[in-house]
Amino acid sequence: MILIVAEKRSVAQAIARYLGGTYKVEKIYGVSAYRFLYGNREAVALGLSGHIMDYDFTARQNVWSWLPPEELFKTSPILVLREEAIKYVRALRSLARKAEEVYLALDADSEGEAISYEVALVVRLVNKNVKIYRVRFNAVTYKDIKIAFQNPTKLDLKQVEKVFSRMQIDLTLGAVFTRFLTLTVRDLLEKGQFLSYGPCQTPVLGIVVTRELQRRNFKPEKYYVIKAVVEIRGYKIEMSADVRFKTRKEAEAVATTIKRGVVKAAIYRPHYIQPPEPLETVELERRASRWLGINSKKTLDIAEELYRAGYISYPRTETTIYPPTLNLREILQELIRGEHSRYVEELLLRGFRPTRGDSDDGAHPPIYPTKGATKSEIYKTFGKIGDNAWAIYDFVVRHFLATLSPPAQVEKQKIVVDFGKIQLEVEGQRTIDEGYWRIYPWERQSDRPLPRVYVGDEVHAIKVEVVERETEPPPPMSESELLALMKKYGIGTDATMQDHIYTNIKRGYMKLQKGKCIPTKLGETLAITLFQYTPELIEPTVRARIERAIQGIVKNGISPNRLIQEIKSEFEKYYNDLKKHRDEIRRALETVLNSKARERSGTY
């Protein structure tokens, strides 16, 4: 018998379908397994649910009050089976005993490599002589799967070492600093409450708090601008000078000279606005937060439901290029059943060319609809979450259609008038062809057209005024901007970025209000304290530094143990810095934790 192990149920099922044609579903310890004939041999495809192993410290080391946190720098966590994966491990063992060959068909990324290794460990324990192969495919399509199984390879142990190193580093740093912070203010915390640190969650908090402080410390400055209504060829046009004056006096001195002028530039230039690139997870989350008012965690949860019900493709991806094996025409034909049938038919008739981004994660395609559906069908299928399910589904459909649509075409307009001492200008825009805006209204730009004037036209000012303005603080950090910054700094992955925001909310460090991230007093104090004594722990580049370091295991053959040791000793220094200021840290946190305690008991 041939055993095939996939990272998720849907992939195991697809493999059975593509390699076997037909298959039978069977439940083993509650886990779906797909039996089929591969050529003339019996085969079973088993789908896991991600990792089956994890790192942990020993039971003794996990008694927080007994072990000084810094002791964790001196040991290494051990690899253990995950309790929540026990049924998968049982199914795996039972099938592996009877297998002659095992194919590790996990995702083609480093996590998939690590999970492959975990599977191999379990398999070897129950079947010493079984042959184990690794197969890699970049898309779950007939062609990719077929080719992958004809070209089995070996495990890439460097990738495995990299992932296991990150797990150990993250757990050690997380545990040491979480326990230190918690134990420092232990008596001030509620039952079950703790103060966490993590190399992703904490820099996220740092970004949000930094913005909040910039806003609070912002000193607005007055400045003065010149606005005017002028007449050209009988048209009345509002114009302004692209100059900020420090005082009203200076501005007025210039304003009084504005009488007669001449058109220096009159530009009417066609401009194309390209439709969006194929959809990846973080863009879905950002756009849903901005345009649909659904936060990133909820968006991913709903996308997951839509995926499981077969309406959209796998929602965790960083890829923005449609794979050549994806039949876009077929998807369009399927979408005729949905709410945009006329638009879809038009696309099919007129022909289309997809947009293309520049990233390919090697494991999953961009997010696209896999089934056409009407609004009422989605509402019926998703019951209570119908509203949001429809919003997200319809967004994915529209985004997909947009990527196949023509660009919008506008005329960019600009008039510049020379008044001798100063130039006034105005910009305008007129839509020539709506293009993809018809299906993607969120990017639609409104018209503010200018009349046609010509270089050399005479101009005279009808009204000139000096307007007082104030410089403005940066806006509160929106969830959408935060996600973009996390991506820029390499904090988290497509699948986890929303988790790191949510962790901060769960810990009481920040809130999400109307798409804006607002730090709480506790979050603010924690961040400020860390910035003060150990900025290295909270600056946004921490994560990228760790990622770069572990990448050295793959790229430069650096020994994982040496690398882990180096990182641990670096962070041990930060730990000692923090420890020196234990009293100050306690005093700072005391004020916010105490006020919370007072609020609870109702005494002030």
Add this chain to the structure above:
DNA sequence: GCAAGGTC
């Protein structure tokens, strides 16, 4: 009870 990464 700590993290971040898979996945449900």
